[in-house]
Amino acid sequence: MNSLHKVLGYAAFTAVIFYLADIFYHIPFLTYSYSILAIILLICSIYYMRLANRIVIFSLLIAGTGMYSQYPAGAETVLLSFGSNMNLLALFLLVPLFGTFMSVAGFLKALQHAIRKREEKHKSHPYRTGYILYGFIT
Structure with a gap:
């Protein structure tokens, strides 16, 4: 289990690095990569969530699935929608990292x-x- 947490941590930081690189260079491969990593991180995090959070996540996934099935949206739109909030993950990962650096330095x-x-x-x-x-x- 500990090695899984380590791999997921690396995946989260990799997704954030891909996101930051995509902001500056706009490489479509990076957008797809961090969107896929976001899906993997979401699936793996469901196991560790509290029941109330799981209910919210599943409600949003069901609502999103309903909207995408009702309105014509391609698989690319669905995939990229998971990476659209990568800025929040970047914020939550990088602010403590920079704060630690500022404190130590x-x-x-x-x-x-x-x-x-x-x-x-x-x-x-x-x-x-x-x-x-x-x-x-x-």
Whole structure:
């Protein structure tokens, strides 16, 4: 079981790397690859989900199957729909990775020090920092 978790972890990071490469280079092979990996990850994760999450997932899969059967959609559309939310997986995998890097490299303490220094000079508006950071991300 432990080796399965390791393989699925590698598959998740591989899918995210393919997604990021696809953003910059637009290679159709990568889109299909991370979509297939997303299907595999979804199927393997169903076993580990709580009952409420399984009900939601199966409800969405049934609704999606109904929509795709009612409206003419090809197999390519169905396949690519599984990879359409790869940005969320990338976010959940890479933010902790970058946070760990920042913490180990000492950037986190420098960032905290800079924010505290700015708060001493100006009124405290922590939401503004959040808006600025969000603006740079999008």
